[in-house]
Structures are given as C-alpha cells and as structure tokens.
Amino acid sequence: MVHPSSSTSDRRERERGQRRALILRAAERVFAAAGFHGASVESIAAEAELATGTIYLYFINKEALYASVFEEKIAEKVAYIESEARATDDPLDGLRRAVRAQLDFYDQHRAFFEIFLRQNPVTPPPGQAAAALAPKLYQRHVELLRELIEAAQRQDQIRPLQSEKLAPLLIGMAVQITRDGLGQDPREPLADQAELVLELFLHGVAAK
Amino acid sequence: MVHPSSSTSDRRERERGQRRALILRAAERVFAAAGFHGASVESIAAEAELATGTIYLYFINKEALYASVFEEKIAEKVAYIESEARATDDPLDGLRRAVRAQLDFYDQHRAFFEIFLRQNPVTPPPGQAAAALAPKLYQRHVELLRELIEAAQRQDQIRPLQSEKLAPLLIGMAVQITRDGLGQDPREPLADQAELVLELFLHGVAAK
Amino acid sequence: MVHPSSSTSDRRERERGQRRALILRAAERVFAAAGFHGASVESIAAEAELATGTIYLYFINKEALYASVFEEKIAEKVAYIESEARATDDPLDGLRRAVRAQLDFYDQHRAFFEIFLRQNPVTPPPGQAAAALAPKLYQRHVELLRELIEAAQRQDQIRPLQSEKLAPLLIGMAVQITRDGLGQDPREPLADQAELVLELFLHGVAAK
Amino acid sequence: MVHPSSSTSDRRERERGQRRALILRAAERVFAAAGFHGASVESIAAEAELATGTIYLYFINKEALYASVFEEKIAEKVAYIESEARATDDPLDGLRRAVRAQLDFYDQHRAFFEIFLRQNPVTPPPGQAAAALAPKLYQRHVELLRELIEAAQRQDQIRPLQSEKLAPLLIGMAVQITRDGLGQDPREPLADQAELVLELFLHGVAAK
DNA sequence: TATGAATGAGAGTTCATTCAT
DNA sequence: CATGAATGAACTCTCATTCAT
Numbered sequence: 001m002v003h004p005s006s007s008t009s010d011r012r013e014r015e016r017g018q019r020r021a022l023i024l025r026a027a028e029r030v031f032a033a034a035g036f037h038g039a040s041v042e043s044i045a046a047e048a049e050l051a052t053g054t055i056y057l058y059f060i061n062k063e064a065l066y067a068s069v070f071e072e073k074i075a076e077k078v079a080y081i082e083s084e085a086r087a088t089d090d091p092l093d094g095l096r097r098a099v100r101a102q103l104d105f106y107d108q109h110r111a112f113f114e115i116f117l118r119q120n121p122v123t124p125p126p127g128q129a130a131a132a133l134a135p136k137l138y139q140r141h142v143e144l145l146r147e148l149i150e151a152a153q154r155q156d157q158i159r160p161l162q163s164e165k166l167a168p169l170l171i172g173m174a175v176q177i178t179r180d181g182l183g184q185d186p187r188e189p190l191a192d193q194a195e196l197v198l199e200l201f202l203h204g205v206a207a208k
Numbered sequence: 209m210v211h212p213s214s215s216t217s218d219r220r221e222r223e224r225g226q227r228r229a230l231i232l233r234a235a236e237r238v239f240a241a242a243g244f245h246g247a248s249v250e251s252i253a254a255e256a257e258l259a260t261g262t263i264y265l266y267f268i269n270k271e272a273l274y275a276s277v278f279e280e281k282i283a284e285k286v287a288y289i290e291s292e293a294r295a296t297d298d299p300l301d302g303l304r305r306a307v308r309a310q311l312d313f314y315d316q317h318r319a320f321f322e323i324f325l326r327q328n329p330v331t332p333p334p335g336q337a338a339a340a341l342a343p344k345l346y347q348r349h350v351e352l353l354r355e356l357i358e359a360a361q362r363q364d365q366i367r368p369l370q371s372e373k374l375a376p377l378l379i380g381m382a383v384q385i386t387r388d389g390l391g392q393d394p395r396e397p398l399a400d401q402a403e404l405v406l407e408l409f410l411h412g413v414a415a416k
Numbered sequence: 417m418v419h420p421s422s423s424t425s426d427r428r429e430r431e432r433g434q435r436r437a438l439i440l441r442a443a444e445r446v447f448a449a450a451g452f453h454g455a456s457v458e459s460i461a462a463e464a465e466l467a468t469g470t471i472y473l474y475f476i477n478k479e480a481l482y483a484s485v486f487e488e489k490i491a492e493k494v495a496y497i498e499s500e501a502r503a504t505d506d507p508l509d510g511l512r513r514a515v516r517a518q519l520d521f522y523d524q525h526r527a528f529f530e531i532f533l534r535q536n537p538v539t540p541p542p543g544q545a546a547a548a549l550a551p552k553l554y555q556r557h558v559e560l561l562r563e564l565i566e567a568a569q570r571q572d573q574i575r576p577l578q579s580e581k582l583a584p585l586l587i588g589m590a591v592q593i594t595r596d597g598l599g600q601d602p603r604e605p606l607a608d609q610a611e612l613v614l615e616l617f618l619h620g621v622a623a624k
Numbered sequence: 625m626v627h628p629s630s631s632t633s634d635r636r637e638r639e640r641g642q643r644r645a646l647i648l649r650a651a652e653r654v655f656a657a658a659g660f661h662g663a664s665v666e667s668i669a670a671e672a673e674l675a676t677g678t679i680y681l682y683f684i685n686k687e688a689l690y691a692s693v694f695e696e697k698i699a700e701k702v703a704y705i706e707s708e709a710r711a712t713d714d715p716l717d718g719l720r721r722a723v724r725a726q727l728d729f730y731d732q733h734r735a736f737f738e739i740f741l742r743q744n745p746v747t748p749p750p751g752q753a754a755a756a757l758a759p760k761l762y763q764r765h766v767e768l769l770r771e772l773i774e775a776a777q778r779q780d781q782i783r784p785l786q787s788e789k790l791a792p793l794l795i796g797m798a799v800q801i802t803r804d805g806l807g808q809d810p811r812e813p814l815a816d817q818a819e820l821v822l823e824l825f826l827h828g829v830a831a832k
Numbered sequence: 833t834a835t836g837a838a839t840g841a842g843a844g845t846t847c848a849t850t851c852a853t
Numbered sequence: 854c855a856t857g858a859a860t861g862a863a864c865t866c867t868c869a870t871t872c873a874t
Contacts, residue, residue: 037245041848042857051856053850062848149413158413165404166413172384173377180376196373204412205357205366205374224837249865259839264866453661457869458836467835469871478869565829574829581820582829588800589793596792612789620828621773621782621790643858665844675860677846686844 020058023048027069032111036066067134073112074137077105082144091151092158092202098145099174099201100194106178107190113178142167158202166201173197228266231256236277240319244274281320282345285313290352299359300366300410306353307382307409308402314386315398321386350375366410381405436474439464444485448527452482483550489528490553493521498560507567508574508618514561515590515617516610522594523606529594558583574618582617589613644682647672651693656735660690697736698761701729706768715775716782716826722769723798723825724818730802731814737802766791782826790825797821 026048030039041062045052059065084101085094106113145167152158177193234256238247249270253260267273292309293302314321353375360366385401442464446455457478461468475481500517501510522529561583568574590613597603650672654663665686669676683689708725709718730737769791776782801817 040846045857052848053857054855056849057854156415159415161404161408161413165401166408168384168388169381169405169408172380172382172387174380175384176376176380179380193373196369197377200369200374200377200412201408202412202414204408204410205369206410207364207367227837245864248863253840260865261840261867262838265837270865456867461836468869469836470834472870473833572831575831577820577824577829581817582824584800584804585797585821585824588796588798588803590796591800592792592796595796609789612785613793616785616790616793616828617824618828618830620824620826621785622826623780623783640858661843664842669861676844677861678859680845681858 016058019050023050023055023058023065024069024072027065028073028112031066031069032115035115041065070134071137073109074134077102077109078137078141078144080105081141085144085148091148091155092198094148095145095152095170095201096194096198098148099170099197100191102171102174103177103190103194106174106181114182141171145170170197170201173200224266231258231263231266231273232277232280235273236281236320239274239277240322249273278342279345281317282342285310285317286345286349286352288313289349293352293356299356299363300406302356303353303360303378303409304402304406306356307378307405308399310379310382311385311398311402314382314389322390349379353378378405378409381408432474435466439466439471439474439481440485440488443481444489444528447482447485448531451531457481486550487553489525490550493518493525494553494557494560496521497557501560501564507564507571508614510564511561511568511586511617512610512614514564515586515613516607518587518590519593519606519610522590522597530598557587561586586613586617589616640682647674647679647682647689648693648696651689652697652736655690655693656738660686665689693736694758695761697733698758701726701733702761702765702768704729705765709768709772715772715779716822718772719769719776719794719825720818720822722772723794723821724815726795726798727801727814727818730798730805738806765795769794794821794825797824 023044027039027044030044030047033039034043041055042052044065045055048055055065059068081098081101085098088094088097142164146163149158149163149166153160153163174194174197177190177197181187181190231252235247235252238252238255241247242251249263250260252273253263256263263273267276289306289309293306296302296305350372354371357366357371357374361368361371382402382405385398385405389395389398439460443455443460446460446463449455450459457471458468460481461471464471471481475484497514497517501514504510504513558580562579565574565579565582569576569579590610593606593609593613597606647668651663651668654668654671657663658667665679666676668689669679672679679689683692705722705725709722712718712721766788770787773782773787773790777784777787798818798821801814801821805811805814
C-alpha cells in the first residue's frame with residue numbers, strides 16, 4: 001500500500017469501467033433489436049437497470065454511445081481475426097484463417113451485424129464523431145490482409161498485384177456472404193464458405 | 209387522337225407522373241445528404257419547391273417515399289447492368305461488363321449510394337414495406353450473373369462451381385470497392401477496377 | 417311566360433336548392449357517423465358524389481354546413497311537434513301529443529341524434545354561427561308547450577304555476593329518455609314512454 | 625415515522641398525485657373554454673405552467689386526459705349528491721336533497737358543465753376509452769334515486785310505478801334546468817328550482 | 833359552375849438531454 | 854455519483870380552404 005489514495009481511485013476507476021461495459025452490453029442488445037433511432041436512451045438504461053441520467057455520466061450523448069458500441073465490437077472483430085491469422089506461419093493459411101475468422105465472427109454476433117450491415121457506420125449526422133474509429137479499424141483489417149498477401153508475394157505464392165487493392169476484395173466477398181445470410185433462419189455456419197472464398201481468391205474460377 | 213376525351217386524363221396522368229418523379233429526385237438528394245431520419249418531409253418538400261402536404265398526395269408516408277427512392281434507383285441500376293451485360297454474346301465478356309456497369313453506376317450516382325451503403329435496405333421500422341422490392345432486385349442481379357456464369361460453364365470457360373455462390377462474391381467485391389471509395393474526394397473512376405476484379409475472379413491471385 | 421329570363425333563373429335557383437339539399441343529406445349521414453371533427457369535407461363531398469370544392473359553392477365553410485344540417489333537422493323536429501300538437505283542441509291532449517311527437521322524432525332520426533346529444537349545438541368555436549338558429553328553435557318548442565300549458569291553465573286543468581318553467585321540465589324528461597335509449601340496440605319505441613311522462617307531469621308520483 | 629424509508633416514496637407519490645391534480649384542473653379550464661378539439665395539449669400545459677411533454681408523463685394521451693377530467697368531475701358530482709341525499713332518513717326529503725344537490729353542483733362547476741352538456745360523454749373517437757366510466761357513474765346516480773323512490777314506495781308515499789323509469793325523468797328535469805341556465809349571465813342559483821321540480825315530480829301540475 | 837390538386841398552418845406525440853434532489 | 858421527472862424542440866401527418874383550369 002504505497003499509495004493508499006491511489007488504490008481507492010483504482011477501485012473507482014475499475015468500477016467505472018465495469019459500469020461502462022455494462023451499459024455497452026445493454027446498448028448493444030437494444031441497438032441490435034431496434035436500430036439507432038428505434039432505441040431510446042431510456043430503454044437502454046432500463047436494459048442496463050440504471051436510471052436514464054446515469055447513461056450520460058458515461059457517454060456524452062446517444063450517438064457517442066452508439067459509436068462506442070460499434071467501435072468495441074469492430075475492435076473485437078479485428079482482434080479476433082488478427083489472432084486467428086497470426087496463429088500460423090504460412091501466409092496463405094493465414095489468409096484462409098482470416099477469412100474464416102471474419103465469417104465466424106459474423107456468425108457469433110449475428111444480432112449485432114443485423115445493424116452493422118444496415119447502418120454503416122451510423123445513420124445520423126453523417127461524418128460525425130461516430131465515424132471516427134471504425135474506419136481506422138477497417139484499415140487495420142486491410143493492413144493485416146495486406147501483410148499476409150505481401151508475405152505470400154515474397155514467397156512467390158501470390159502474383160505481384162497491388163496488395164492494397166486485393167485486401168478489400170477479399171473482405172468484400174466475406175461481407176457479401178454475411179449480408180446474404182442475414183435474414184435467413186435457420187442458417188448454416190457462414191464460416192463453411194471460407195474455403196470457397198479462398199479458392200476463388202487464389203485460383204479463380206476459370207477452367208484451366 | 210381516336211379518343212380525344214381520354215387525352216385529358218392522359219395529360220393528368222402524365223403530369224402526375226412528372227410530379228412524382230420531381231418529388232423522388234428531390235427526396236433522393238435530401239435523403240442522400242441527411243439519411244432517413246435526418247431528412248424531414250418538410251425539407252424534401254422545400255427541395256421540390258412544393259408544400260409539405262403535397263408530398264402526401266403522392267406517397268402515403270415518409271417511409272413509402274424512402275422506399276420508392278430506393279426501389280427506383282436500384283431498379284435502374286439492375287436494368288443498366290443487365291443491358292450492358294446483354295450487349296455481348298461472350299459470357300466472360302458479359303461478366304466483365306456487368307462488373308464494370310455496377311461500378312460505373314455507383315460512380316454516376318455517388319450521392320445516392322452514400323445512403324445505400326449506409327442503410328441497406330432501410331433503417332427505420334426494420335422489415336417494413338421499404339424492404340419489399342429491394343431484395344427482389346438484388347436477386348435479379350444475382351440471377352443475371354448466374355446465367356452468365358452458367359453459360360460460361362457450358363462452354364467450359366468456368367469450372368463447375370456452384371454459380372449461386374459465385375455470383376454474390378463477384379457483387380461483393382464491386383460493392384467493397386465502392387464502399388472504400390465512398391468518402392474519398394476527388395476520386396478516380398471506380399469502373400477502372402473492373403478489370404482487376406474480373407482477373408481475380410477468373411484466374412485468382414496465386415502464382416502459377 | 418311573361419318573364420322568360422326569370423324562368424331560367426327560376427330553374428337555376430331550383431337546381432341550386434336541390435344540390436344544396438343533396439349536400440345536406442350527405443353531410444347529415446357523414447356527421448352522424450363520424451361527428452363534426454371526424455367528418456372531413458372531402459368525405460362529405462364523396463358521399464354527395466361531388467368534388468370537394470363544390471361544397472364551398474353552397475356553404476361558406478364546414479361549420480356553416482354543420483350548422484345548416486343541425487338547423488334543418490331541428491326545424492323539422494319543431495315543425496313536426498307543432499303539427500302534431502295542433503291536431504287537437506284539448507290542451508292536455510296537445511301536450512301529450514307534443515311529448516309523443518318529440519320522442520317519436522328522436523326514434524325516427526336516431527342516427528342524427530347520436531350526434532345531437534353528444535354535441536349540442538357544435539363543439540368548435542363555442543357560441544359561433546352554429547349556435548345561431550338552434551336556440552331560437554328550442555325557444556319555439558318551449559313557446560308551443562307554454563301555450564298549451566297556459567291554455568290548460570285558463571281551463572283550470574293545470575295549476576297556476578309558471579309555464580315558462582314547466583315547459584323545459586317536460587322537454588327535459590323526454591330528452592333524458594332519449595339519451596338513455598341512445599346506445600341501446602335493439603330498442604323499443606321511445607314514444608311508448610310518452611304516457612308515463614305525461615302522467616308524471618300532470619299527476620305526479622306521490623300516493624294520494 | 626415507523627418506516628422512514630417509505631416516507632420518500634410516500635412523498636413521491638403524493639407529489640405525483642398533486643401534479644396530476646394540477647394538470648386536471650388546468651385541463652378542465654381549457655377544455656371548458658374550448659372543447660376537446662379546440663383545446664391543444666400545449667395550451668393545457670401552458671395553463672398548468674408546465675412543459676408540453678410533462679402532460680404525457682401523467683396521461684398517455686389527450687383523450688385519456690379528457691376522460692379523466694370527465695370522470696373525476698362526475699364521480700365528484702355523484703358522490704356529492706349521494707352524501708346529500710343520505711343525510712336524511714326521509715326518502716322524499718332525500719329525493720329533494722338529491723335534486724337540489726344536482727343543481728347545486730352544476731351551479732358550483734358551471735365552467736365544466738359548459739363542456740359536459742355539449743359533449744356527452746365525449747366527442748372524439750366515439751365509444752372509446754373516454755366513455756368508460758361516465759355511464760357507470762350515471763348508473764350510480766340512477767340507482768341512488770331508485771333506492772329513494774323504492775323506499776318511499778314501501779312507505780306508501782309514492783305510487784307503485786317503475787322506479788327505473790322515474791329516476792331518469794327526475795334527473796332529466798334537473799339537467800334541462802341546467803342547460804337552460806347555461807349561457808345566461810348573470811344567473812340566479814339553479815338550486816332554487818329544486819322545489820318546483822320535486823313538487824312537479826310528486827304532485828304533478830294538474831289542478832285537483 | 834364544377835373540379836380536385838395544391839396549399840400550409842397546426843396538432844399530437846416522442847425523446848435526447850438536463851439538473852435538482 | 855445516481856436518479857428520473859421535467860423539459861421543449863422537432864417531427865410526421867391531416868385537412869379546411871383556395872384557385873387555376
């Protein structure tokens with residue numbers, strides 16, 4: 001106990017973080033069910049079993065809360081993809097795992113992506129605070145794939161095409177698979193289609 | 209001129225159609241700038257230089273107007289892609305033209321797709337009237353590509369993979385290109401990337 | 417044909433009156449079904465198979481139309497009561513017939529009185545044009561009964577109480593019977609209760 | 625003081641009740657002056673010196689507020705009549721007091737009855753929530769008079785006529801007195817006419 | 833005279849945000 | 854810090870009335 005006073009503020013800070021997380025989880029559920037405008041701050045507070053005003057102690061306004069929900073989820077997604085892709089040394093296998101992880105994450109967070117794919121990144125004042133972090137995370141996703149592609153290129157496994165153009169195409173295919181699977185119920189695991197995506201990406205569909 | 213009496217109602221109908229189109233164009237601009245909830249009916253009316261109430265003579269409510277903006281634009285897009293793709297007998301060339309037309313249409317209607325790519329197909333009461341036609345048009349787009357793919361398969365130009373899986377992947381790549389190009393200003397024509405998309409689609413990126 | 421030109425305007429005037437009556441009848445139906453505010457001018461025009469604007473060629477505004485519907489109906493009611501009451505020389509019989517006629521008229525125009533008893537004489541700007549004629553007609557009703565009461569008083573059939581106080585009481589009893597019978601379906605003829613009303617009015621309910 | 629913790633919620637509840645009553649009184653004034661449709665929620669809020677939205681914290685919508693104004697007033701009326709009538713053991717005196725109380729209550733709440741007698745029980749969506757309690761309260765009024773009449777009948781003070789028919793007639797006479805006195809200004813107390821009503825009710829107007 | 837499309841003021845209601853407790 | 858009642862701006866939609874045809 002060198003700094004007894006700081007241990008108190010540590011606890012304070014920890015509790016604050018927990019409450020913030022509590023609100024984020026509640027908000028995610030409510031936004032997923034009702035969309036940005038359909039979700040009232042009051043209903044989010046109720047879902048979190050807090051008073052309406054309390055939300056504003058943790059987020060300056062509704063839009064910031066929405067943005068935070070988004071960012072945390074997308075950060076989680078990118079982190080998941082990254083960890084999966086880094087689990088191998090083979091760049092092509094890394095790409096395969098990255099695509100599979102992307103589809104898998106969609107599968108695991110289906111309710112959330114029902115909003116994500118409808119409102120990207122946020123409906124209201126476009127180009128506002130909400131859009132701040134999300135593009136950066138997308139960039140990280142792109143960068144990860146680029147690295148893998150370039151590693152494969154260095155090993156002559158992939159042709160010397162512009163990696164910054166290829167990465168989005170790979171992402172776009174996975175996103176479209178998700179979008180198609182969106183309203184469908186019951187559904188097969190999207191991740192199953194990762195192999196097809198990679199096959200196409202690597203070898204194309206043309207007959208030899 | 210056989211039925212001069214009908215010429216009056218003909219004119220009426222034509223004028224009604226023109227007015228409707230006028231409102232749709234105004235609504236497109238305002239929705240593109242502000243999104244569904246950010247656009248007030250009053251602002252749309254002002255943009256169309258009409259009174260607020262007039263909007264309701266042509267569309268039962270704001271959501272129906274929004275849906276109409278969407279549907280007309282997407283119908284136009286699919287029709288454009290279809291006409292471009294049908295302009296050749298070679299299925300592979302058809303696919304190339306389809307992708308190029310998709311990107312080109314995005315280029316030509318950039319303001320609109322600022323909404324489209326954010327809200328797909330519609331933000332508000334989810335699963336309402338708005339979502340009615342759009343999925344059908346997407347299906348038509350998919351069907352068109354499937355036909356071309358299957359024609360190429362019959363000519364042994366494309367391997368016997370499931371065409372209903374391949375078509376969305378092709379669309380998804382083009383969409384992602386568009387999404388990436390969204391906020392960027394100034395921009396190069398998206399259509400320029402059609403060749404890369406098709407190269408990837410047909411031959412993949414793997415070194416031989 | 418001394419004034420051929422006037423015969424033309426006669427026809428004009430007659431046609432104008434017919435159309436006015438057509439509108440009044442349509443308005444009565446619609447007002448009875450929906451009340452003053454629930455009835456739109458457009459719906460009245462539709463009921464009359466006319467264009468909306470045409471209504472305004474015959475009535476300066478909706479309220480005036482409503483007032484006319486009212487006045488005509490109440491004038492008809494008073495005229496009917498008067499004619500029934502005058503059909504006898506015996507003042508007590510006249511009173512009995514007046515009460516019966518009042519109830520009978522309610523019976524015959526049930527739909528109309530569903531509004532009348534709810535909105536008396538008109539909801540909106542109270543004490544406006546609408547209220548103009550109706551009180552005068554009520555006064556005529558009161559006067560009629562007063563005359564009969566006073567005639568009976570002159571014949572020593574009714575005690576020398578203030579006739580201007582008695583007449584409303586008689587009317588009030590009949591109105592209350594109507595109000596009670598309002599929502600009831602099916603219903604016995606209200607007129608059947610005229611005898612009870614008069615028995616009470618003349619002899620009271622006290623045991624002798 | 626036994627449960628200090630409950631005293632907080634007690635106060636809350638009390639304050640809520642006071643606020644509700646404040647709104648009801650304001651609404652009564654505004655509705656009385658302008659009728660249901662003429663009164664805007666905004667004007668009622670202004671009269672209560674509250675914000676518009678506050679009204680909706682206490683009443684789900686305008687119609688519910690209107691219905692509450694009605695019901696509370698009529699409940700008060702019937703309670704008043706009942707308490708007055710029960711203050712004596714003599715059934716005939718009870719009837720006299722009931723009639724007097726009815727007229728007296730009209731006198732005391734004149735502004736309110738300007739609406740009541742125009743719109744009975746409620747103008748708007750007819751047969752909605754608004755009409756729920758009022759008829760029941762009217763029934764209680766009728767029942768009270770019936771009891772008194774039947775008590776008098778058992779004492780041979782009133783002839784064996786159907787009490788359920790007589791009670792409305794008594795009420796109807798008092799209502800008509802009120803209606804006549806409605807627009808008149810200045811006015812004598814309506815209650816003064818209670819004696820005449822009862823004299824007529826008991827003994828009729830016929831000369832012996 | 834008749835039409836009915838257009839007008840635009842106005843109303844009820846919601847809800848993000850604030851702040852006294 | 855937490856509360857939740859209060860706020861009031863803003864929105865969608867209606868409809869009485871007008872007027873060019």
